[in-house]
Amino acid sequence: MTRPVHAIDPDGPPDRKSVLFCPACDHRSPIEGDWTVRERATSVEYRCPDCEALLTEREREQLPITRAWSAWVRAASAWLKPPKRLRA
Template identity: 50%
Template sequence: MSTHHPSTDDTNSRPKAVLFCPECGHESPLTGDWIVRENAGRTTHTCPACDATVGDRRRPEPALAY
């Protein structure tokens, strides 16, 4: 039997959830000025500067609800 250690996700090691726009380099926290759209249960963040879709997340992160 082996003990399970809680694996550290490198996505969790960041102090703040910040999204970057790959198109224009716009930078803002998840709760920033992104245009948030919900589509079929998925949340899409759209850049307010160039209208590019940023951060295509496939699963919701309940940790954000802390």
């Protein structure tokens, strides 16, 4: 049995689950719409194309080897730092 397909009225209200709204200028568009997407090393930013406001920043999925390397670097950096001196 197939599910019925509902036509979307372009002049009707947007489906809130599939539309992002800019909090700064009220620009709205689907997640796949005209948002400016900036890929960073560990995250992806979604910005408004009109006012450049940050809508959301999502972490990128990392490979297990990348996570292990990052943990090792953090541990080695913490171990190699000189200890903080206590005030007398």
